[in-house]
Amino acid sequence: MALLLIVSLAWAFSFGLIKGNLDGLDSNFVSFARMFISLLVFIPFLRFKKLNRKLTLKLMLAGMLQFGVMYIAYIASFKTLKAYEVALFTIFTPIYVTLIDDAFRKKFNPLYLITACLAVAGTWIIKSGEALSPGILSGFLLVQVSNLCFAFGQVYYRRLMTENPELKNEQVFGVLYLGAELVTLAATMAFTPLASISLTAKQIWTLVYLGAFASGICFFLWNIGSRQVNTGALAIFNDLKVPLAVAVSLLVFGESTDWVKLLIGGVIVVASLVVNEWITKKKLFA
Secondary structure: OHHHHHHHHHHHHHHHHHHHHOOOOOHHHHHHHHHHHHHHHHHHHOOHHHOOHHHHHHHHHHHHHHHHHHHHHHHHHOOOOOHHHHHHHHHHHHHHHHHHHHHHOOOOOOOHHHHHHHHHHHHHHHHOOOOOOHHHHHHHHHHHHHHHHHHHHHHHHHHHHHHOOOOOHHHHHHHHHHHHHHHHHHHHHHHOOHHHOOOOHHHHHHHHHHHHHHHHHHHHHHHHHHOOOOHHHHHHHHHHHHHHHHHHHHHOOOOOOOHHHHHHHHHHHHHHHHHHHHHHHHHHHO
């Protein structure tokens, strides 16, 4: 359980670090640098001999979406949103996971529309009273693109690993990051004016932390910790990063907010997640 708490705290600090230390840097380049460092962490564990070409390509596709496109959209959202807002809006991800998983199974439960409406209502309350500028709307949509890509990649990866039980996570994670690296490299080469990139020491260390620890080592710790607790505790820790990230962004990094709106809207958004998990459990045990 201690390992899961460490990982949740590490991921919670990532939001504030990105907003505070990497604000202004090109999102494509930041994503490329982060994925490159993560790839270096997993290279020693790569086992291409255990993978056929078809499976390798499928894993790379999962990585392109789950980490590549996801991080590009995620990092870009910080340009118009505060760190705690980005963190809060990532709570849509479990809803997308259940919807995408149902799509793969060719099933649909209309009750999931309730969770989506609750999440949108909570988000509206948090941002109510502010002019709905194109920047805020684009930031929110970028987070949703990020959530969708991460959810799709997560479901697709899980299905691939279920079909190939002989594989271990650490043996194939490098392939995922290789796919992500190709996407972020292509985006950087196509859209980023590299001559304008200038990094401070603080920014370099932030990228190292995000790539090596938050995206690299933390996945190892999470996989180990997930095998030490029951599914209920795992679900709690899986969602713990959102309130932790909001608290860290506001209390440690000093972001400002309307606390009343945040609490009311935040409770409604969290309620959407609770309803989503309740529907999922009812479906599993019906």
